[in-house]
Amino acid sequence: MNKEIYILGVGHNTSVYIDLAEACGYEIKGLYHYNGDRTGDIEHGYRVLGSFDDLFSLPSLVGMNLALSQGDNAIRSQLFDKILQKGGRVPSLIHPTAQVSRFAQLGNGVVIHINTVVHPDVIIGDNSVLSYNVSISHSTTIGNHCYIAFGAMIGAYVTIADFAFIGIGANIISGKVDTIGYNAYVGAGALVTHSVEKNTVVAGAPARIIRVKS
Numbered sequence: 419m420n421k422e423i424y425i426l427g428v429g430h431n432t433s434v435y436i437d438l439a440e441a442c443g444y445e446i447k448g449l450y451h452y453n454g455d456r457t458g459d460i461e462h463g464y465r466v467l468g469s470f471d472d473l474f475s476l477p478s479l480v481g482m483n484l485a486l487s488q489g490d491n492a493i494r495s496q497l498f499d500k501i502l503q504k505g506g507r508v509p510s511l512i513h514p515t516a517q518v519s520r521f522a523q524l525g526n527g528v529v530i531h532i533n534t535v536v537h538p539d540v541i542i543g544d545n546s547v548l549s550y551n552v553s554i555s556h557s558t559t560i561g562n563h564c565y566i567a568f569g570a571m572i573g574a575y576v577t578i579a580d581f582a583f584i585g586i587g588a589n590i591i592s593g594k595v596d597t598i599g600y601n602a603y604v605g606a607g608a609l610v611t612h613s614v615e616k617n618t619v620v621a622g623a624p625a626r627i628i629r630v631k632s
């Protein structure tokens with residue numbers, strides 16, 4: 419199996435992905451930045467090879483592993499699709515300290531950081547990120563292109579729809595919450611006791627609607 423990888427995104431999160439890729443046994447061949455400003459720079463020991471345009475101008479990405487270190491869910495989804503269209507691969511990166519049940523089902527390009535726990539019968543869609551110290555209880559489903567920030571705790575039998583964002587330390591209660599809707603946004607520290615509609619931002623304990631995205 420090819421264990422060489424390139425990391426997309428040069429910024430505050432890059433070192434986290436360097437750590438993660440190294441911990442997963444990958445040899446990092448270089449970085450790409452969203453524009454050409456950083457080309458040639460050395461970031462945490464790795465060279466910035468060019469811009470995203472440079473990368474996507476290559477005739478093909480066949481045989482290349484690429485990791486997405488930055489961007490919100492929408493940007494990560496666009497990059498993910500472009501990589502696949504050009505024949506590249508976004509491998510799942512699961513930190514060795516994460517505890518992922520053998521009964522969990524993971525899509526492509528799933529990222530699971532340090533000390534996160536994924537219980538049995540959890541389903542995680544493509545290109546979703548679970549930050550560190552996240553807990554996902556059994557039988558919960560997480561869609562595609564979601565982001566679960568560090569310290570969040572998601573109860574059992576919850577469905578988190580595509581593009582949802584769960585903030586730092588949010589707590590989603592089993593038995594009270596069925597669904598976190600498409601592109602919904604749960605604020606840091608929220609205690610979520612009801613399902614959240616699509617495109618809706620909630621925060622607080624108990625969580626209340628702050629606004630609906632246009």
Ligand SMILES: CC(=O)SCCNC(=O)CCNC(=O)[C@H](O)C(C)(C)COP(=O)(O)OP(=O)(O)OC[C@H]1O[C@@H](n2cnc3c(N)ncnc32)[C@H](O)[C@@H]1OP(=O)(O)O
Nearest residue numbers: 567568584585586603604605606607608619620621622628
């Ligand atoms: C590796 C990483 O760092 S991953 C990064 C993860 N990031 C996060 O978890 C951040 C999540 N984002 C938040 O919690 C944000 O504060 C949001 C989305 C809930 C709200 O952001 P905004 O829409 O910009 O709202 P804004 O900051 O203007 O606040 C609006 C009101 O809600 C309150 N509020 C904002 N966030 C929260 C929160 N998390 N919990 C409770 N109340 C909140 C504010 O105090 C303010 O109240 P006021 O009108 O009485 O003063």
